[in-house]
Amino acid sequence: MTPTPTVPSTTVPPPFPARPRRRRRPLAAVALLAVAALTAACSNSTDSSGGSGGGGNQTLSGDCARYQPYAGHGGTTVTVFASILSPESDNLEKSWADFSRCTGIRISYEGSNDFESQLPVRVSGGNAPDFAIVPQPGLLAQMVKSGKVVKPPQQTVANQEKWSPVWKTYGSVNGTFYAAPMSANMKSLVWYSPKTFKQAGYEVPKTWADLMALSDRIAKAGGGAKPWCGGISSGTATGWPATDWLEEVVLGTYGGEVYDQWVNHQVKFSDPKIAAAMRTVADWMQNPAWVNGGYGDVKSIATTTFQDAGAPILTGKCLMLQQASFYKAQWPKDTKIGPDGDIFAFHLPAVDPSVPNPVEGGGEFLTAFASRPEVQAVQNYLSSADWASSRVRTATGWVSANQGVDKSLYTDPIDRLSADALTDPAATFRFDGSDLMPAAVGAGQEWKSLTAWFAEGQSIQKTGRGARRRAPPRGGGARPPPPPPPAPSSRLLPPARFHRPRGFAAAVRRVPSFGSARLPVALVPGIPASW
Amino acid sequence: MSVRRDGGAVRKAFSAPLASVFVIAVTVLWTVPTLGLLVTSLRPKRDVTADGWWNALLHPDLGLDNYHTVLFEGGSGVSTGLMPFLVNSLAISVPATLFPLALAAMAAYALAWVRFRGSDTLFFLVFALQVVPLQMALIPLLQLFSGGAHLGSLTLLPALDLKGTYAPVWLAHTMFALPLAIFLLHNFIAQLPRDLMEAAVVDGASHFKIFRSIVLPLCTPALASFAIFQFLWVWNDLLVALTFAGGTPEVAPMTVRLAQLSGSFGGRWELLTAGAFLSIVIPLAVFFALQRYFVRGLLAGSVKG
Known part of the structure; x- marks a missing residue:
């Protein structure tokens, strides 16, 4: 049986749609209703009620x-x-x-x-x-x-x-x-595994010298484990963990006074003190023998998300991670956290022992x-x-x-x-200094410069120069840098895209991306020209 | 004649077997990420972190847990599920589609067929308004809604107490949609045959009668296609809703809820895929319901015929 031929498909459609058979369409009525509803809705407002008591002098018992x-x-x-x-x-x-x-x-x-x-x-x-x-x-x-x-x-x-x-x-x-x-x-915490430390006979270091000695010992012990791991990738906020490292070293080396001056721009990024602090950070987190446990070389710090950074501690490929207290949320649910558990943290010691107990x-x-x-x-x-x-x-x-x-x-x-x-x-x-500095510096340029420092091995002088570079006068510079390409991941959904640490930098302006375009630059606060 | 021949040639080219294979390949390729999203939304969190979604095709361990959490628990103990936000989304999208449609149809008719001084200038001005970015109007509009408009001591518009209602979102979406809507519908309506209008006038029809009985039925495809555009835009909008409605369950639409679904520290990211799939159900339904107008409407106002 052959199918009945259908209407030849090459007919040109009529220039206007055929007139609908129904003569009256409800659209006009809908239009009127819509306008009526629009005006009616304007006078509508919710008023709140609920709760007990009606004001006045109530006595609670x-x-x-x-x-x-x-x-x-x-x-x-x-x-x-x-x-x-x-x-x-x-x-x-x-x-x-x-x-x-x-x-x-x-x-x-x-x-x-x-x-x-x-x-x-x-x-x-x-x-x-x-x-x-x-x-x-x-x-x-x-x-x-x-x-x-x-x-x-x-x-x-x-x-x-x-x-x-x-x-x-x-x-x-x-x-x-x-x-x-x-x-x-x-923020001044170092995450580690008490279990691994116990097995290897390592002790929680009390001073910066102990910490460095321990790192060296771990690095020399070999076995595929490195003392430190780190990750500074965080979407549009990439770089913020690195600012924490620098801030902690500045605070731990020179104490609160210099830290305040640095944050208030009385001590500049190009100051010898800050450059020395950056060298301390470089000896610590950019030491090829010490990082990046479980991930690769120094440059991999820039491409590892901060959420993933600590994972090698659980497998023993990395022994320590400097990260804030809120990193606790990143450990898998069944991880035992405590002084005798799988994971715990110790207070990052002061670089200079004369600084009493620095806490960022x-x-x-x-x-x-x-x-x-x-x-x-x-x-x-x-x-x-x-x-x-x-x-x-x-x-x-x-x-x-x-x-x-x-x-x-x-x-x-x-x-x-x-x-x-x-x-x-x-x-x-x-x-946290990057929350105190103007967003253009603390959240924009400093993140960018420190990321380049890790990712490209840029020199300290250049990084310092970059971090203090003056922001464009009309506030345009306050926007965070464009998001770097996400770190390669085998998963469909790298969690990094959805994570957002709290308590850092005013300019983590996560721009609504559903349907609407970006927020206007005009909303970004003005930057003092002196920066 | 030439139209017919061209159309035929194009049609023939697209129905050739090779072209079909190509189109199918592109379609499959295009759909793979969406499929991945769907599969991921059905997998438990530990599997998602362990390996890629394609592994689920070999060792299926799928469940509706994520959907259940999103719909009824909202990702945590105290919060409500997605339902109130779904209702809010509908309550925002439907009026915010109908208002501009109704206003723009009337304005487009008036600009196209009612002769008055300066109608061309007016049309040009409306058209030019399209270049004003929506974001520029956010703060002034908020100020207008919360404080009214004043000229010195003269109150032009009293402060409307609209806080916590849908009205500011409707108004904002309506305003932002009007320039494009008027432009699209104007071009379509202006091309209706003059004879029709003249015949109607000779028969004694008023402007409103012509608009209702001739113009509206004839421009249904244009209206439908704009309705699809506007509905999808409003449904997917986060910025306007966040600014004018806020994030409380009384008025916030689904997009606002989706943006918060994973929590402050992103601990519940596995819910996002399920939430995203739930949020595209209704736009898909709208699209399929109106899609036969869609292609026709895409060309509306752009082709002289």
């Missing part, structure tokens, strides 16, 4: 009695905007759930990984949240400059005294205190954009040791440098280690 100082604002809502995402943000919300239940102040939390670019847009658009949890003092300064940041109430200022004095300076702009710190994290770290600051009484109540609560304890109790992975937090609350050994170092009154704590 029972469990809630401890929230009495914050009472009297029932039925209100306070919005919080931050870069912390679920699941980490769930613990945050849990930590203030009791407070909300008792006082009736609803805290509406919103996390975004475009926080650093969205916050300036919302603030200058007149749509600022009540609170922003800002991880970079540089961004805080930019917000204060906009004139929208509100000074904290007396109680918050008093609460903040429980942190060591240096934190107050990081929450201040031009000498005025604006934002109380909420959390602290520690980061933190997050609670910045208020409104002064309504309920906003101030929340601000007072979140700056208190009560709240910090509540957050520490809720889940691991959060450290507060508040002296009022009982250390026995930390159940995780890494948290405990960080808390001990961060609250040590004798410690020289300094904030």
